[in-house]
Amino acid sequence: MAQVFRAANMVRELEPEDIRVLIGIELGMRRFQFVPMDQISFYARVNKSETEFRLNKLHKLGILQRNSQLGYVGYQLISESYDVLALHTLVKRDVIIAVGGVLGRGKESDVYYAQLPSGEECALKIHRIGQTSFRKIRKLRNYIQGRRHISWLYVSRLSAESEYAALEKIAPLELQTPQPIGHNRHMVVMSLIDGKEISLIPHLENPEETLYKILEQVEVLFLQGKIIHCDLGEFNILMTESSEVRIIDWPQWESSDHPNAQSYLARDLTNINVYFQKNYHIGFDLEKMLDRLFGSDRSELEKY
Ligand SMILES: Nc1ncnc2c1ncn2[C@@H]1O[C@H](COP(=O)(O)OP(=O)(O)OP(=O)(O)O)[C@@H](O)[C@H]1O
Ligand SMILES: [Mg+2]
Incomplete structure (x- = not known):
């Protein structure tokens, strides 16, 4: 079991x-x-x-x-x-009432179906950052510096908190990304997306349109949400039955005013470009897009 x-x-x-x-x-x-x-x-x-x-x-x-x-x-x-403690709190606070089957498995998490008190299904993401993997996570490294004894328990909780903060920041943009419902310790409860990772779809019906939708969302997230995903790729984009794209998996996000914002965004966009070039022989002008996003940021500043 x-x-x-x-x-x-x-x-x-x-x-x-x-x-x-x-x-x-x-x-x-x-x-x-x-x-x-x-x-x-x-x-x-x-x-x-x-x-x-x-x-x-x-x-x-x-x-x-x-x-x-x-x-x-x-x-x-x-x-x-640690699971017992987190589930105990989520149940006590009436966030969820039951845990269901496996929904997905990531590098650093297990994702399950869960049930809300209303009977509705949701997603329960359990962050499991191991001793070896958390060193790879740039964002967590900052928290870890200088600490003598760091437990996996602590970094898994930080990762979940970081993801929840992103979901809260994104929710008002109405991009249909997972809606934040609750969190405790290393667990995040969010709305369920009925979709499939685009990496698992052998052939997208309309790759140009999908690429355009992704870029449009990245732009709204950046300009309106002031947020950069920082782990964007074909594994973290779900596509719904009606061909809408939903960006998931947010623990590594950074703010758009981070000093390295431009390189983080460039990396995210490069991942997308490489995927579409390799699989569908289409792409976009990365430099142009960066100019536009950072340029528009600058013209905003010039108003003051
Ligand atoms: N809200 C959701 N609705 C539907 N499916 C989800 C949801 N969240 C996660 N999943 C599924 O679970 C899988 C793993 O989730 P996610 O990508 O968030 O974690 P991860 O890859 O372990 O994260 P990390 O990049 O930190 O290792 C996803 O690819 C997806 O199939
Ligand atoms: Mg993922």
Whole structure:
């Protein structure tokens, strides 16, 4: 059974003290790689013998990592217990009521169907940034610099928060990108897009029109939303039944006034250009588009 389903079952079965002890470990993990029992008891505000009992129970359930090689016995959350905490909060806050089947799998996330209290389906994206992959993420590297002990838990949460912030920024533009519904820890709940990655479509019916629609959205996102995707490509663009394009996967976004904005936008647009040139022998003038976008920005400034 997939990890998140086991976690969802546990949300139902665990008792409030179990959850408090998990939260105690989570808080302790800001300072410790493996959190000592008395610290867990302190953060959880659960007495020591009760804490010990809960720790043994949670360890037996297989959702805690124990280390006794440190001169003390320390505990760490694993990704499954982090899932338990995030799902517990999302359910408690009435954001979602159930988790369904697999919707998609990315390099650094698992995406599932979930159900809203209204009965409507939505997408639940679980950010899973591993020790090796998060170093590749330019944006997260800035947060990480200078910190001695960084947990995957922390970077996965930052990634989810970053994506949610982007969805909120984009929502008013009415581009039919996923609408933000809620988030907690490393999970983002958003509206479901009924579509397919363009990389999975063997032959687009009308590639010129698709390319035009993508460029139009990139322009609106940049000029009106002041946002650059920074990981744009054929894998992160879905196409709906009615041939509309929807840009997804936003954790790496940057603001249009970032000092490197021009190179980030150029990279996104180059990815699109290369894809369409390679597969459909069509393209667009990248320099012209950049001039237009940054040029129009400059003329805006000149008004003042
Ligand atoms: N809101 C959504 N509606 C429908 N399908 C979605 C939605 N969000 C994600 N998906 C599906 O899940 C897949 C993975 O999602 P996404 O691209 O956001 O994550 P990712 O590729 O892991 O991200 P990253 O680039 O950070 O590794 C998508 O390609 C898509 O098929
Ligand atoms: Mg993706």
